[in-house]
Amino acid sequence: MSRQIGEVVLDLKQVSLSFGGVKALTGISFDVREHEIRAIIGPNGAGKSSMLNVINGVYRPQEGEIILRGQRFTKMNPYKAAQAGISRTFQNIALFKGMNVIDNLMTGRNLKIRSNLIQQAFWWGPARREELEHRAKVEEVIDFLEIQHIRKTPVGRLPYGLQKRVDLGRALAMEPSILLLDEPMAGMNVEEKQDMCRFILDVNDQFGTTIVLIEHDMAVVMDISDRVVVLDYGKKIGDGDPDAVRNNPDVISAYLGASH
Amino acid sequence: MGFFLETLIGGLMAGMLYSLVALGFVLIFKASGVFNFAQGAMVLFAALAMARFAEWIPGWFGLEGSYLGTAAAFVVAGALMFVVAWLIERLVLRHLVNQEGATLLMATLGIAYVLEGVGSSLFGSSIYTIDVGMPKDPVFLFEGTFAGGLLINKEDFIAALIAAVLVGLLTLFFQKTTTGRALRAVADDHQAAQSIGIPLNRIWVIVWCVAGLVALVAGVIWGSKLGVQFSLSTVALRALPVVILGGLTSVPGAIIGGLIIGVGEKLSEVYIGPMVGGGIEIWFAYVLALVFLLFRPQGLFGEKIIDRV
Amino acid sequence: MLYRENGQFKTSYAADQQIFPITQDRWAIIGILVFAFVAVPLLVDEYMFRAILIPFVILSLAALGVNILVGFCGQITLGAGAFMAVGAYAAYNFHIRVEGMPLLVSLLLGGLTAAAVGIVFGIPSLRVRGLYLAVATLAAQFFTDWVFLRVPWFTDNASSGSVSVSNLQVMGWQINNPLNKYLFCLAILTVFALMAKNMTRSAIGRQWMAIRDMDVAAEVIGIRPLFAKLSAFAVSSFFVGTAGALWGFVHLASWEPAAFSVDRSFQLLFMVIIGGLGSIMGSFFGAAFIVVLPIALNQLLPAIGDLVGVEISTAGISHAELIIFGGLIVFFLIKEPHGIARLWSTGKEKLRLWPFPH
Ligand SMILES: Nc1ncnc2c1ncn2[C@@H]1O[C@H](COP(=O)(O)OP(=O)(O)OP(=O)(O)O)[C@@H](O)[C@H]1O
Ligand SMILES: [Mg+2]
Numbered sequence: 001m002s003r004q005i006g007e008v009v010l011d012l013k014q015v016s017l018s019f020g021g022v023k024a025l026t027g028i029s030f031d032v033r034e035h036e037i038r039a040i041i042g043p044n045g046a047g048k049s050s051m052l053n054v055i056n057g058v059y060r061p062q063e064g065e066i067i068l069r070g071q072r073f074t075k076m077n078p079y080k081a082a083q084a085g086i087s088r089t090f091q092n093i094a095l096f097k098g099m100n101v102i103d104n105l106m107t108g109r110n111l112k113i114r115s116n117l118i119q120q121a122f123w124w125g126p127a128r129r130e131e132l133e134h135r136a137k138v139e140e141v142i143d144f145l146e147i148q149h150i151r152k153t154p155v156g157r158l159p160y161g162l163q164k165r166v167d168l169g170r171a172l173a174m175e176p177s178i179l180l181l182d183e184p185m186a187g188m189n190v191e192e193k194q195d196m197c198r199f200i201l202d203v204n205d206q207f208g209t210t211i212v213l214i215e216h217d218m219a220v221v222m223d224i225s226d227r228v229v230v231l232d233y234g235k236k237i238g239d240g241d242p243d244a245v246r247n248n249p250d251v252i253s254a255y256l257g258a259s260h
Numbered sequence: 261m262g263f264f265l266e267t268l269i270g271g272l273m274a275g276m277l278y279s280l281v282a283l284g285f286v287l288i289f290k291a292s293g294v295f296n297f298a299q300g301a302m303v304l305f306a307a308l309a310m311a312r313f314a315e316w317i318p319g320w321f322g323l324e325g326s327y328l329g330t331a332a333a334f335v336v337a338g339a340l341m342f343v344v345a346w347l348i349e350r351l352v353l354r355h356l357v358n359q360e361g362a363t364l365l366m367a368t369l370g371i372a373y374v375l376e377g378v379g380s381s382l383f384g385s386s387i388y389t390i391d392v393g394m395p396k397d398p399v400f401l402f403e404g405t406f407a408g409g410l411l412i413n414k415e416d417f418i419a420a421l422i423a424a425v426l427v428g429l430l431t432l433f434f435q436k437t438t439t440g441r442a443l444r445a446v447a448d449d450h451q452a453a454q455s456i457g458i459p460l461n462r463i464w465v466i467v468w469c470v471a472g473l474v475a476l477v478a479g480v481i482w483g484s485k486l487g488v489q490f491s492l493s494t495v496a497l498r499a500l501p502v503v504i505l506g507g508l509t510s511v512p513g514a515i516i517g518g519l520i521i522g523v524g525e526k527l528s529e530v531y532i533g534p535m536v537g538g539g540i541e542i543w544f545a546y547v548l549a550l551v552f553l554l555f556r557p558q559g560l561f562g563e564k565i566i567d568r569v
Numbered sequence: 570m571l572y573r574e575n576g577q578f579k580t581s582y583a584a585d586q587q588i589f590p591i592t593q594d595r596w597a598i599i600g601i602l603v604f605a606f607v608a609v610p611l612l613v614d615e616y617m618f619r620a621i622l623i624p625f626v627i628l629s630l631a632a633l634g635v636n637i638l639v640g641f642c643g644q645i646t647l648g649a650g651a652f653m654a655v656g657a658y659a660a661y662n663f664h665i666r667v668e669g670m671p672l673l674v675s676l677l678l679g680g681l682t683a684a685a686v687g688i689v690f691g692i693p694s695l696r697v698r699g700l701y702l703a704v705a706t707l708a709a710q711f712f713t714d715w716v717f718l719r720v721p722w723f724t725d726n727a728s729s730g731s732v733s734v735s736n737l738q739v740m741g742w743q744i745n746n747p748l749n750k751y752l753f754c755l756a757i758l759t760v761f762a763l764m765a766k767n768m769t770r771s772a773i774g775r776q777w778m779a780i781r782d783m784d785v786a787a788e789v790i791g792i793r794p795l796f797a798k799l800s801a802f803a804v805s806s807f808f809v810g811t812a813g814a815l816w817g818f819v820h821l822a823s824w825e826p827a828a829f830s831v832d833r834s835f836q837l838l839f840m841v842i843i844g845g846l847g848s849i850m851g852s853f854f855g856a857a858f859i860v861v862l863p864i865a866l867n868q869l870l871p872a873i874g875d876l877v878g879v880e881i882s883t884a885g886i887s888h889a890e891l892i893i894f895g896g897l898i899v900f901f902l903i904k905e906p907h908g909i910a911r912l913w914s915t916g917k918e919k920l921r922l923w924p925f926p927h
Contacts, residue, residue: 049569056789058785058788058789078785078789081789082789083791087790090786094783094786095783095786096779096782096787097782097783098782103775106775107779107787107790107792108790109772110776110790110791110792113772120768120771120772120773121764121768122764123767123771127772130772131771131772132582135582136582171790356902356906359906360906361645361699362639362703362838362842363902365645365700365703366838366842370896370897370898370899373892373894373898374891374896376891377888377889377891377893378888378892380884380888381885385888497711497831501704504697504701504704536719536720542714543712543714546704546705546708547708549704549705553693553696553701553705554693557696
């Protein structure tokens with residue numbers, strides 16, 4: 001493998017989050033190193049998605065802090081996170097239903113747009129040039145994900161598996177340094193899962209993107225991740241490389257206790 | 261002090277009527293997700309029906325001068341509102357299930373036009389009066405406590421009383437009866453309600469009937485105060501700030517919101533109006549509601565919801 | 570020539586990103602423009618200009634603006650009439666208060682003022698959504714109604730806000746007859762429509778649509794809701810305000826606040842919903858439908874009455890108009906909730922595949 005796991009880029013300290021009476025996360029700490037694939041696993045409702053939502057500022061934790069490349073955030077917001085190079089996909093696909101695939105991916109380029117509204121209104125030099133540049137970049141992503149044939153299809157009309165892929169594409173179009181994936185393979189058939197696995201590994205390998213991955217399929221998790229965090233009822237019950245986690249008695253009992 | 265209290269009480273009494281109309285909105289919105297812009301047209305339609313039937317029925321049956329005629333007119337107008345509710349469900353709502361909010365809103369505007377058109381073709385479009393024997397003379401209260409006492413308009417007082425009783429009844433209906441509970445179930449989740457065997461269409465007819473009845477009462481009260489004329493259909497616009505203040509789905513919100521808006525309007529009209537040339541009560545309620553929304557987007561009684569992703 | 574995309578291979582992204590990538594569409598647009606600017610003036614009489622074409626052109630412009638906000642950015646507004654009023658009265662003030670102000674500049678400044686006011690009334694959209702926002706926008710409506718009726722400064726002390734303008738001209742070209750009025754408004758509409766099309770196919774348009782479709786996801790990929798929403802309010806109000814200025818100056822010449830009442834706001838919303846939310850083309854369809862319908866009914870009803878031998882009174886006609894208008898709107902919403910634009914694009918889709926149905 002060409003990639004080399006590096007320093008800690010993302011460090012979460014004592015994060016607690018609750019909704020009314022429901023404690024979604026209690027005092028969670030863990031770190032993510034550069035270029036690694038870090039998995040978060042746990043039974044349904046364990047707080048995995050909430051964890052990702054805290055990382056990129058969609059949810060505001062009541063306690064705790066996020067240290068991103070040495071910079072301390074007690075209040076992250078989604079826009080700041082995006083600027084800092086964090087992008088993500090969603091458990092329940094959150095594509096822009098009224099737009100086609102190209103436009104969905106083009107939204108991922110938004111932070112890099114420099115032309116202003118007036119230039120755009122007249123399709124004026126810089127606006128037009130930029131549009132072409134970004135289109136070329138988006139086409140690279142399209143080629144990478146092998147979705148050339150659906151370029152111009154409105155995403156609402158695509159089958160589920162392809163929507164998931166476009167969701168990934170939109171995140172990749174941002175050229176993120178940290179990519180958060182919330183169950184990217186849920187509901188897919190074996191073949192689609194294999195494709196998705198390949199894409200994830202290729203992204204990690206070719207672009208050196210750090211990946212935080214939530215996934216229920218244990219075989220996949222154990223196979224592709226470098227380190228695994230295990231959550232249960234909002235608490236961290238395990239953390240380490242796949243083998244260590246597999247043999248952790250707490251993890252085993254949590255999984256046996258749950259309905260999986 | 262006496263003057264301030266008078267204004268305040270006047271505001272509360274007007275507010276009670278707003279609560280009543282707002283309740284019509286809330287009922288329909290809760291049960292069918294429809295923001296009913298036709299509420300105003302329904303008030304106008306009901307008031308027109310009432311005014312004309314009160315004129316015609318005594319003539320047909322020789323009941324001149326008796327309260328029986330007025331009562332009969334009220335019943336007939338009420339029955340007519342039921343028919344209207346049934347037609348709306350039949351012809352419009354059932355074909356628009358699961359459409360977006362904006363589409364439904366537009367549909368109710370369409371309904372409003374139709375109601376206005378039908379109303380004036382059937383009942384004519386001049387100005388009519390409704391006389392249900394509301395006392396018109398003012399009374400003085402607390403003459404011992406304040407110099408000059410408090411001047412209260414009896415008509416307003418009775419109107420507020422009727423509105424309050426109706427609001428109370430509706431709340432009871434909503435909280436305590438089986439139908440009311442079914443209504444709430446529908447409001448919470450259409451599909452789930454349907455799957456446990458609650459007939460959606462019937463529920464819709466019921467809420468629209470109730471809204472029709474509310475419109476009739478509001479129409480009679482306002483109509484007897486101001487005369488039945490086209491401008492009655494704008495009372496709904498006056499009640500809108502109430503629903504955003506109180507929250508679209510909250511019954512207590514509609515009641516308290518109505519009182520707040522009523523009082524706010526009256527106080528602003530009396531104390532701020534003269535400074536800026538008057539006529540401000542129409543937008544003041546909106547601005548009040550708006551400012552409030554900026555601080556509490558979920559309305560008075562709504563719960564704060566964090567989107568799940 | 571058949572309507573085909575096949576065989577028109579794009580060799581560059583530039584070619585694929587043209588404003589109308591399909592050759593036949595390009596020709597159709599050129600055809601329509603030639604028709605509107607050259608053929609219509611030769612074919613049409615004054616009544617047509619005054620009763621149908623000028624209102625159609627101006628209200629299309631307003632509908633475009635409303636569609637940007639409602640259709641593209643997903644923020645429902647019931648206050649569009651307010652921004653027409655702001656545009657009209659602001660332009661009026663620039664026109665009478667600034668010596669030698671060119672007409673076009675007054676009109677555009679009217680639009681810009683509306684944009685500024687639009688931003689202010691757009692602020693609630695940052696906190697509330699959907700129907701709450703719709704009601705909040707009514708605040709704009711009732712507030713401006715009142716301002717122009719009661720605050721004399723804005724209307725040059727005219728009683729009850731009724732003002733008038735005369736001697737309109739652009740660099741010596743008199744805008745005094747229906748033909749010139751039509752051409753003037755049409756020219757402005759053309760430029761604005763082009764701007765709308767360009768915005769909706771570039772970054773700003775994608776920001777609006779992203780906010781409309783899924784605001785949380787939009788923020789996550791780096792779209793600021795504040796900028797996206799307020800820019801939609803600003804651009805929309807600019808269009809609507811300019812339309813309002815044209816409505817006052819060119820169409821009415823003298824007007825009062827009632828010309829921009831809440832009924833106008835509803836009318837504009839009808840246009841974009843019936844025409845098609847999120848479709849530039851749809852704005853034109855919707856405007857045409859709403860402008861023509863009452864006139865058609867007005868002509869048709871007495872004729873039908875004659876046919877069956879009943880005399881319909883004027884009041885009867887106006888009531889029937891209300892009923893049919895309302896009924897048609899409901900009918901339309903039930904039959905085609907996505908508007909005329911959807912019918913149009915399904916039609917085109919069929920044409921593209923013709924003569925093979927699959
Ligand atoms: N926006 C929200 N509002 C209220 N409660 C929430 C919200 N988001 C999450 N929760 C609650 O927080 C807890 C954790 O939810 P979360 O979605 O993080 O779980 P998860 O581990 O992702 O589960 P799954 O495997 O089902 O996706 C749950 O009890 C959930 O109901
Ligand atoms: Mg989850």
